[in-house]
Amino acid sequence: DTGVSQNPRHKITKRGQNVTFRCDPISEHNRLYWYRQTLGQGPEFLTYFQNEAQLEKSRLLSDRFSAERPKGSFSTLEIQRTEQGDSAMYLCASSPGTENYGYTFGSGTRLTVV
Amino acid sequence: GQQLNQSPQSMFIQEGEDVSMNCTSSSIFNTWLWYKQDPGEGPVLLIALYKAGELTSNGRLTAQFGITRKDSFLNISASIPSDVGIYFCAEYTGRRALTFGSGTRLQVQP
Numbered sequence: 291d292t293g294v295s296q297n298p299r300h301k302i303t304k305r306g307q308n309v310t311f312r313c314d315p316i317s318e319h320n321r322l323y324w325y326r327q328t329l330g331q332g333p334e335f336l337t338y339f340q341n342e343a344q345l346e347k348s349r350l351l352s353d354r355f356s357a358e359r360p361k362g363s364f365s366t367l368e369i370q371r372t373e374q375g376d377s378a379m380y381l382c383a384s385s386p387g388t389e390n391y392g393y394t395f396g397s398g399t400r401l402t403v404v
Numbered sequence: 405g406q407q408l409n410q411s412p413q414s415m416f417i418q419e420g421e422d423v424s425m426n427c428t429s430s431s432i433f434n435t436w437l438w439y440k441q442d443p444g445e446g447p448v449l450l451i452a453l454y455k456a457g458e459l460t461s462n463g464r465l466t467a468q469f470g471i472t473r474k475d476s477f478l479n480i481s482a483s484i485p486s487d488v489g490i491y492f493c494a495e496y497t498g499r500r501a502l503t504f505g506s507g508t509r510l511q512v513q514p
Contacts, residue, residue, distance in 0.1 A: 294446070321500065332408075332492050332504025333447065346501060381446050392437045392494070393502070395446030 294396035302402045310368045311399045315384030325381040410505035425508040426477040427493030436476040437494040
């Protein structure tokens with residue numbers, strides 16, 4: 291296992307379309323996180339899973355956003371009815387379930403809404 | 405919400421120079437994390453600090469957890485071109501969420 295894997299790396303979509311991103315965490319990590327990063331800013335927390343349970347959601351996660359981790363392994367993040375303001379880098383990270391170590395991030399999915 | 409103030413926003417230095425950047429918060433925290441982000445990639449953890457006053461090194465990098473628990477600094481000694489990137493401090497807020505600063509962009513002239 292070489293780290294956190296995210297697909298696709300880049301996505302260009304038309305406004306109003308739905309998009310889905312996938313994250314495969316490090317296999318022994320039971321915590322998984324989604325972050326969003328816009329240009330010139332640090333990553334902003336969206337949501338967190340422990341195994342398959344979604345335990346925390348940011349107010350940034352509007353009702354157009356939904357995240358799942360059905361079997362406690364990979365996760366998907368779906369954005370419905372995309373808007374230009376959704377254009378950002380979407381980062382996934384994972385961590386072990388024992389202590390508050392810093393996360394391991396994936397390389398991200400860069401979304402451009404045109 | 406929580407805010408982490410990083411300074412400077414950007415730095416342009418010559419190869420071989422030492423670099424210092426810091427991060428401050430209005431709140432007290434129990435952990436300080438320092439990450440580096442290369443263009444088009446996710447952040448990579450450099451150093452984690454867990455105790456006030458703690459001084460930790462990772463190669464040419466040294467970071468300290470401020471004694472007031474409201475600040476931290478990161479030093480890079482003898483900079484090299486591959487040190488180029490954006491350096492973020494981060495703190496745990498919420499149950500597991502990290503809050504990141506806005507970053508210090510470092511450029512190194514060979």
